[in-house]
Amino acid sequence: MSSESPLPNHLLPHDSLAELSRGEGGPATVDLLVGAERSRRLLLLRTLDDTTGLGPAWDLLSRAQLRAPSVVDDVLMYPQTGMWLAGALRRLRGSAAAEEPPLWVELGHASALAAAAALRAELDFSVEVPVRLGKVPLPTLGCAVVPTTVPWARATVRSEAGHAVVETPGATVTVPPPGSAGPGWHSVRRLVVGPPGARLEVALDDVDPYRTYPRPTEPRPLPEEAAAQWREVLEQAWAVLLREQPDTAEAMRRGVFSLSPTPARERFRPRSVTSGDAFGGIQVSEPDDAVQLAVTLVHEFQHTKLGGLLHLTPLLRRDADSGTELWYAPWRDDPRPLPGLLQGIYAFMGITRFWGTRRTAPGMDALAHFEFALWRTHVAAALDQVHRHRHFTPLGTQLSDSLRNRCARWLREPVPEEPLALALMCAADHATRWRVHHLRPPATAVEQTVRAWLDGEDRPPGALAAEPDVVPDPSARWLDSLAMLVRHRLGGVDDGRRSPEDPEKAAARVTGALSGDALLAAGDPTAARHAYVAHLGREPGRAGAWAGLGRALEQAGTDPEAARLLCHRPERARAVQLALSQATDAPPDPVRLAAWLGSSPPRPA
Template sequence: MAELLHGEGGPAVVDLLLRAEHSRRLLLLRILDDTTDLGPAWELLSEAQRLAPSVVDTLFRYPQTGMWLATALRRLRGAGHLDEPPLWVVLSHISALAAAAALRAELDFAIEVPVWQGFAPLPTLGSAELPVSERWSMATVRSESGHAVVEASGTTVALPLPRDSPAPGWHPVRRLAVGPSERRLEVTLEDVDPFRTYPQPTGPHPLSDEAAGQWREVLKQAWEVLSREQPGSAEAMRRGVFSLTPTPATERFRPRSVTAGDAFGGIEASEPDDAVQLAVTLVHEFQHTKLGGLLHLTPLVSDSTDRSPELWYAPWRDDPRPLAGLLQGIYAFVGITDFWRTHRTAHAGRTAMAHFEFALWREHVMTAMDQVHRHPHLTPLGAALLDTLRNRCAGWLKEPVPEEQLALAGLCVADHAARWRAHHLRPSPSGVAETVRAWLSGASGPPPELATTPEVVPDRSARWLDSLAMLVRHRLDSQDGGPASPEAPEKADAEVTGALPADAFLAAGDATAACDAYVAQLSTDRPPAGAWAGLGQALRISGHAPRAAHLLGRHPERARAVHDALARAAHSAPDPIRLATWLGSPPTSR
């Protein structure tokens, strides 16, 4: 337990979590059997368990099996989405599991299994492709004396021996083994199991041989990085990561990855920019995996938070998060911070980005932890975990970082927090109304009512709040020998979704041009909320209008709310810098 509280956890800890997960899944299977009739599938699975118990144990250790169990029980409770497969398809997946177990146990049998959009998946083995027109249907799996086939609509697909060999109509599950024998990582490159994607299942989508080869190579390189720089984490991953689900590439520096508490050991990840990015993703998601396993044993947050959830600032998200969600992020990004801390000194080249990432994430993580340190809704274990992680991060804050990367990280930390405030915090409506009256009457400063604690109101339009950090990453990567960034800053924003033209000037270090561009954007009919935060940072760096810079750095939501209210009341908006300077003046009493 002490290792997990520290954000770590070796093979023995992972083995403990795996045993708990196995027991939990067997309990869920019993609940499912008590809830619905599993019919012939239950009988075939029981026979496989009797003859080859290790086969069934392996099948139920597989991440996708855990995801299926949770999905089936959720659907039986009536929870689901319109675009999810029919309930009968989800429940029939037990037949596919039973067929896979029986094939591995070398039983003779025949059973019907579901067909997902032309594919009949057999978990841990592969998927048969069938020419069926229906989106959802059934096929028959038969096995006799070691010869197995999948039949539907007059088509028969013969399953080869060994099962991991390709054959006409058969897409075997690909297994990747990377690293030397004593430190080898073995995972399934999962592209056919419907429950490989989280939180909703999707039909099989077999990779091309070329794409699978690319994933094998980048995983090999990522594993070399982890084995060399994070040997303890790598050894734990060898015991606790079983499948990697590939998804299409996303925008540069913005990978997408997902894990689910019900799918211990499974990671869904977009095609990475490079091996280092995949290594970071594996660290990130394995942290979630370990914490998810711990949460299946004991809570970190009391149940009372479900009835009236408080929402908090999570520096890695665009949206406000509840306490439990914030803890998940803290745990994951402690791991990421530790990765960059090690990586920045692991080799001589390409260190600018690593120094920046370490400085950025240690500040972000500490900011998140300071908000909820000793929160009354933390359980004793939750409080101990946060205390331990916070003490660890406090030590990292003392470690030196080169001046340029430290300044850029500080800029991005402040900018992200201010953008989040501009979007999600709402000053008191009465305070805003009183402030508008004070401005229009020529008062020397805003009323005290504007400074009352704002309310957290999630803004669904908040997207890409990390745009400035993304622009900085493009700049630093070019310094480290990566692709060159556009010479003209005003063209750089085209590389980053959500970036404002002014953000590109700010990231390039031209604070004066950034000020002008932010003011121009704030003078439009629909000014972007993030421009208030950016203007504050640009003013701070340029040294112009320090009172406005201070106000916008700490309380951009006040400027946004009053500016919008004045535009409605007076049918014209005031100069943004003049308004922010006035709002930053000492409050006046009526």
């Protein structure tokens, strides 16, 4: 490729930085981020060539660039190209595990890129490319399916006088024009939705191996029926965004390039992923409906913008050891390092903005108010943790302050009583479940407390009040179960009225939920208390039951000392009860133990 013209310097003007600091970013700002990403990709490609010598692939890309520079730009800026480039360089530098595919297959992807660019530029050429588990992917175009008896092999892509083929010793597959089908060929579908002047055009990529983040997966072409469903739901989601988030939609047209579909998940629990290396790409599970897809697009576009900003300037000090400090992220089951928490804050600012707008539309039900109230509470809690953190750069501090100020304005907005109360309960419940999973009181303090209980002391020792350690619990899953049950309740309308449901059946619809959770979500804290106590009798270490019991006591207005302890320091009750279960055949009633642990002040150690 030509390297005669120097790459431009990329500077974001004050207005663009201010937009991004507010969690926004209009079309002009996104154009600047896209331009910077193009330069970054060129540098990565040049580095890869300097390191390995891309040879024929480099030469073919150079020919294509001379013939059709916009085509090479399109291939270069394809999200999956960025994912491949970054992964190949990490692997060469030893900072990524040397997993399948073999290195020669990964580096050979450069030839597949060059072949795709040359085909689109209508060049005559011949180049050798990798075969991956019987498939030959050509980025932005599609993949050929060829017979093979080995997982990794080689094929030749050849084009002459407008006729292109993929050849192996056992087969020849004709490559049809872009977007067309053919025997042995799966095309990358292009989805174009929206009215003239406001169209979104993206690839629905189910074949590029680098379409999944953070690790590649081999092509899995969608059936036509599934692809048609994606087209329909994207059309509907885009209509929602144009109507309710027009500025975001206009920016998204410039910065979202591909969707990588994955199978549907449990209702209200979609999965979506972006990567800073794959600017403009979104991996997303089949959505429940158009609104969910619209929310997901907003969420992941926030990550895309922040990733682009981080490629230009750091928000955290480079010499700060921020990776060793773990934080509570209200949208995650696991503790997060500061960079990950910052990404989440930025993404969920977008989600809060979406629901803040949507809930004002005519005919909106309680669910939209609940989502707005829940996410503004979660984002505020995360921002309060990191406010003016010493690891922020000046720009990072500016961004954090700007987001916090905007969230504070959201917190002042009125929300109807029922969805507000449910949102606050679910936000507090998630934080409590996180604590009981990931915080550990000192072992010696637990031992002293067990002895004090068995000796009949009137209150626990002061040692138990020491700050607990953060010990990530890999079993922590589905901490959002209560919020999921509330969503089912608010979103399950029958003849205009919410109908009660058997708690066991309700809990069965939400992975990780207990019957006590379903009773709590349904507004019956007294029954929830009994269900949680019964569960702890069978399984004294069940973290969610301890957290739910505290919330049930709080909602019922009973046993205030036990409620306070379990809502704010549940890890103490769980640790002591587990130790007592080993020390005695008859562990105490959980409420009675929590009330004793919550007696104030603790006696001196």
